[in-house]
Amino acid sequence: MEYFIQQTINGVTLGSVYGMIAIGYTMVYGIIGMINFSHGDVFMLGTFAALIMFLILTSLVAGMGVAAMLLVMMATAIVMSSLWSWVIERIAYRPLRGSFRLAPLITAIGMSIVLSNFIQVTQGPRNKPIPPMVTEVYAIAGVTISLKQILIVLITVVMMTAFWYIVTKTSLGRAQRATEQDRKMAALLGIDVDRTISITFVMGASLAGVAGTMYLMYYGVATFSDGFIPGVKAFTAAVLGGIGSLPGALLGGLLIGLIESLWSAYFSIAYKDVATFSILAIVLIFKPSGLLGRPEIEKV
């Protein structure tokens, strides 16, 4: 039983990170109906921004508190991933709006290759380990829970609440939802559609930046290829929860995290990615609208 609870805690932590990345997929898919394939690599850029900022802080500023350091790292990661995502949208996706549907998907794959190879070329292909930042561990009734796990879940809850508020209560969120429903009509009503789409990309990317910092703090290592597998898993989470739905992305992320950690615990660790990918295929085949999504009506 304790083992199960332990694995559940690990799964929830992992799932929070996936959920945060999944928000980026789900928001972009919701608004322009496109799989932003490079989002996983934007997350990886966030991880590297946090890593480099960590090294700057440890080498230049002595004796900085861990909390302040995490905040600066997170801010850097948010700024970097947002900037990159904004530029990518401008260069690779916006010129193809209104082209045939596979076109932006192909540029997105191209961008994903560019980003991971850019980091491989500039930062080198090796793993980048950092010393552990947060080491406190609490033991409650035979179950250990570390401070970094609590932090990750807490930050996820805070970020999700903030995003839920922005999307449902502010005028920006209203503009986003209007653009999602009917781009032409939204434009006629005075919404700057291009700007709204850009902001959506930036919002998703900033969450990816937060997720990147959390990932670095949790695992203490970064590699250029880190974007691919977490990216596909987060996309799976977005699809599982119902693509286009914010609570769905979080729910999907948590489910994927739980499935992954429980599968590794009780079946085989080697096939945990196979389990995730199979779930993606099964969900798409039997319930393409996901758990919380609305079924899509095909318009002619």
Added chain:
Amino acid sequence: MTVISQPPRRPSDDRLKRALREALLAGLISLGMFVLYVGLQTTQDIRNQLVLNQRWGLLAILVALAVVGRFLIVYLLGPWFAARKAAKAARAVGAEAPPQNFLRRNVGWIALLALMIFPMAMLWLVGPQKSLKWVDNYGVQILIYVMLAWGLNIVVGLAGLLDLGYVAFYAVGAYSYALLSLYFGLSFWTLLPLAGILAAFWGIILGFPVLRLRGDYLAVVTLAFGEIIRLVLINWTDVTRGTFGVTGVPKASIFGIWSFDFNAANSFGKLFDPELRRPTLNSAYKIFLFYVILAMCAITAMVTIRLRNMPIGRAWEALREDEIACRSLGINTVTTKLTAFSIGAMFGGFAGAFFAARQGFISPESFTFHESAIILAVVVLGGMGSLFGIAVAAVVMIGGTEALRELHFLKTLFGPEFTPELYRMLIFGLAMVIVMVLKPRGLVSVRNPTAFLHERKAVSSAFTKEGHG
């Protein structure tokens, strides 16, 4: 970094001002983008701790490149593109294409002839030792990709189904040949069709449940299947030997008459002088492989061209242009997609079996998602659907990356630790993005549907959304 072309309505000094402003902005943005990733490099010191390496010079070069590039695009290229576009629009719609000369009409046959004499010419020009590199690294390598890209072209280019896991069928073919020949001793020529059939079978198994999905969902599911197959190959160590790979895959023989094994009784080398035997046998094998893959490519091309003129090929192209219209006209989209998927997979399987015979060693490393992306890039860059364009793209991209290894002068330019091969995928990715943005339907040529009901419209389908216009 904004739109590629702007109408040149302003006077030129105004344009200069705008170009300067845009260039400055581009410089600032690229400074922000690169300052952490290029300006600072994380490296491990002797105690295996991460330290930062400062590279402000490189950062300055990149930012300067962005400024100059953006300035040139806005100031010179933008107006040029706009002028060309206007000239193109002014030309009469549906004007007769200029009559093609003999060279253009028979380009396929000429290319085939040139490829037929290529290995012999190389042998004669540079001798058996050096010709190895040209025939194997360039010729065979490029032709494998041509074959793969032509196979994927049936799925992506003709039927418009984005398959990101194509490499899975390549892997199925390669492992079918390697394992069946090692465990059961079957020969290359028995296993080549079998590998294709097995891959096609897998195409049907994987395709059947997912083909009801829309384009981009299909892309992700095929990617997932590709990864699943790779992970199974890694983890099913009893049969596939996991990451260590399968070694000692038997060579192909000349239809079982002559063998390319040096010690075999019917060795092909026995036909040559005793002292020349080993190197000659090796280059003879490579030349033989070259002709095998050339024949396989020719068959792929022939089948594709024939299929394109058959009802099923027409149905594929119609499906690519507008799925909803297809369904309302009574085309069974599931079987149409499934045939495209399985025929494409079959050619992937053939190429895989050939790859295994050529390498003599296969491991899951050869079948990563990057490989799928390379094949897809070749198809996209060549112009989806156009066989000639894809072949040219394969020569440029695969031959180009092979040639990157040869550029030793770059080392003197950028320092001794500069390895051009590292930039291979970066260039690939950039090329994918740039070509897609500038020419959404391919760099080299455009393949319009074979059958048209009426004359071509002023607006080509490349400029309209799927299901519109």
